[in-house]
Amino acid sequence: MVTATRHILLMDGPDSTGLIHLVTGILYKHNLNIIRNDEYVSNDQQFFMRTEFEGELNAIGLLQELQETLPAGINLRINPKKKxxxxxxxxxxxxxxxxxxxxxxxxxxxxxxxxxxxxxxxxxxxxxxxxxxxxxxxxxxxxxxxxxxxxxxxxxxxxxxxxxxxxxxxxxxxxxxxxxxxxxxxxxxxxxxxxxxxxxxxxxxxxxxxxxxxxxxxxxxxxxxxxxxxxxxxxxxxxxxxxxxxxxxxxxxxxxxxxxxxxxxxxxxxxxxxxxxxx
Missing domain, CATH: 3.40.50.170 (Formyl transferase, N-terminal domain)
Structure with a gap:
């Protein structure tokens, strides 16, 4: 299902090189516009990222490509920006x-x-x-x-x-x-x-x-x-x-x-x- 609204991608898991580049590249490939991106790496090398984006979204397809591209152990979820x-x-x-x-x-x-x-x-x-x-x-x-x-x-x-x-x-x-x-x-x-x-x-x-x-x-x-x-x-x-x-x-x-x-x-x-x- 394709929806054209603002969404939030939440991501956490073991830190590794290039995670931000991989995610933003996939969002660009899906013609999604990033509104805001925040990230943090904890002392125990856990990576956290919140990405707010907008555009026509195929959530299942986007999640599947992210899971196939990112390293194992990364948790992903996409929430619509709503009440x-x-x-x-x-x-x-x-x-x-x-x-x-x-x-x-x-x-x-x-x-x-x-x-x-x-x-x-x-x-x-x-x-x-x-x-x-x-x-x-x-x-x-x-x-x-x-x-x-x-x-x-x-x-x-x-x-x-x-x-x-x-x-x-x-x-x-x-x-x-x-x-x-x-x-x-x-x-x-x-x-x-x-x-x-x-x-x-x-x-x-x-x-x-x-x-x-x-x-x-x-x-x-x-x-x-x-x-x-x-x-x-x-x-x-x-x-x-x-x-x-x-x-x-x-x-x-x-x-x-x-x-x-x-x-x-x-x-x-x-x-x-x-x-x-x-x-």
Whole structure:
């Protein structure tokens, strides 16, 4: 099938001489125009490249020629440059969810929010203002596995490309994470790896920190230890309480989550071991 749109070629694998030349030559042969090209070689000699191009594309033919020409071990994928489908999870705090809803309403999110899922109904009035389906799936009187099974049944309706945990205060099981491996993005209210787990602002206050921060990361099976996508910090001082720090931190959290989503939704993030490579 031939399509005339803008696409993104993502490539990673062992580094070797001439990879960029080989890829760009094949794109030229297919009469495809490169808009932007970014590449990086890691210390362990892994090559990463993101190539944005446009033109009439025969994706199957292009991939076949690239695979036949490039060395063994190179991973290739071609994604259309389009909005991704996401489902947002939240519990009771509104600030991160509200930021995403506003950006979505003004077409600034690079994604379509298909639904919002919560284990409380607190945020339903907010979500309803934006005409987005809200699914209240209570965790009460359910095991963690039963609760997640109910969520997975709901997600099967939407088939999202990514899940966004916008202050969703539940620890996900390995089985659930496995359904969306490297496709769950979380915002944690501290500058990881400091203050992992619950009440990080209280931990930060008791430690007497001079900065607080927020971290957006992919979710894996180690609590708050998934590959980091984006971070930021804000100065604080000794006169502030833990509550004051939490208030200040909410502004950082929502901006860091939005920044991380922009990177992921634009196919700029590679995962290498437990790190991210951002091109």
């Amino acid at each position: 991704k489908n996401i489902v947002v999870f939240a519990t009771k705090e509104h600030h991160c969810l509200a930021e995403l809803l506003i950006r979505y309403a003004f077409d600034e999110l690079d994604a379509d929010i298909l639904a919002v899922v919560s284990n409380y109904n607190t945020l339903q009035p907010l979500v309803s203002k934006f005409g987005i389906p809200f699914h209240y799936i209570s965790h009460e009187h359910k095991s963690r596995e039963e609760h997640e099974e109910a969520i997975l049944r709901t997600l099967a309706i939407y088939q999202p490309e990514y899940l966004v945990l916008a202050k969703y205060m539940r620890v996900l099981t390995p089985d659930f994470v496995g359904h969306y491996l490297n496709r769950i993005i979380n915002i944690h209210h501290s500058f990881l790896p400091a203050f992992i787990g619950a009440n990080p602002y209280r931990q930060a206050y008791e430690r007497g920190v001079k900065i607080i921060g927020a971290t957006a990361h992919f979710v894996n099976n180690s609590l708050d230890e998934g590959p980091i996508i984006a971070q930021d910090v804000k100065e604080v001082h000794h006169r502030q309480t833990a509550g004051d720090m939490a208030t200040e931190g909410r502004d950082v959290e929502k901006l860091v989550l939005s920044k991380a989503l922009k990177l992921v939704l634009n196919d700029r993030v590679f995962i290498h071991h437990n790190r991210t490579i951002i091109l």
